[in-house]
């Protein structure tokens with residue numbers, strides 16, 4: 208239990224460089240705001256630079272001294288991920304916090320530029336590539352952390368990654384979203400395993416935000432828009448700010464050891480204060496996770512060099 212942890216408890220992050228993918232909107236925005244408020248240098252890694260600049264303006268209105276940057280990253284395209292990593296490397300010498308937050312839910316578009324089913328490609332494979340391309344910086348930065356975002360939709364389901372990876376196959380988009388989020392959760396555990404096996408002191412932690420009324424629901428297919436109305440989300444869910452707490456807790460709390468799964472402590476995990484959850488350990492299948500890693504390296508062309 209975390210005794211009602213909120214962002215007020217975030218420590219001074221002076222000197223820490225953080226990347227938040229999708230930091231212009233929703234949970235990513237609230238995460239970026241809180242990190243900047245606590246003196247981290249924050250890079251908003253966004254697909255739309257103008258939206259990123261608007262977010263910077265908003266953050267600077269609240270915290271004029273915020274050290275905040277915008278850089279282009281389109282997870283829909285592996286080339287863009289490579290360009291981002293290269294540019295980041297030119298500008299920064301360390302990376303303390305990588306928050307792999309950006310995501311899409313049941314989008315109308317089906318394939319990424321590289322031909323992957325789009326949810327699997329953007330939510331998971333793009334972040335797998337990004338982390339691998341920045342790995343040396345992460346490893347050489349003391350107390351660095353990689354945070355992956357899961358979802359309640361991935362709880363109590365079986366991994367069927369291979370089935371959902373093929374873009375050409377007829378896939379159920381709702382199931383595909385859940386599998387893409389489960390892949391992010393598996394990735395977090397597998398990365399932590401690699402760190403620990405090599406005595407690397409970087410940490411990999413998974414978390415989920417519960418349910419929050421953000422733009423992600425409005426960008427989905429028409430069916431999703433009518434089903435999950437903004438009003439009902441507001442009633443059952445929590446604010447984007449509160450939904451960012453599990454991420455912020457995982458990214459900043461001293462008590463983290465690596466390998467945890469953090470989520471809201473309320474009923475069914477929909478809302479509440481961040482706490483450590485057992486469910487990922489219970490549903491984790493080690494050899495499946497290992498196979499996913501090998502396949503992801505092959506599909507993205509990014510080999511992890513520890």
Ligand SMILES: NC(=O)c1ccc[n+]([C@@H]2O[C@H](COP(=O)([O-])OP(=O)(O)OC[C@H]3O[C@@H](n4cnc5c(N)ncnc54)[C@H](OP(=O)(O)O)[C@@H]3O)[C@@H](O)[C@H]2O)c1
Nearest residue numbers: 229232233234281282283308309310358418419421422423
């Ligand atoms: N909201 C929830 O209830 C909920 C529940 C479980 C998990 N999550 C997870 O929480 C994370 C944040 O979602 P959110 O609710 O805050 O939704 P959101 O407001 O729609 O934010 C998603 C962010 O991802 C960015 N993004 C989408 N496609 C991208 C791409 N190809 N390249 C780079 N960035 C891209 C979006 O950019 P644009 O602004 O340009 O579209 C936006 O900044 C996601 O991983 C989501 O799966 C959310």
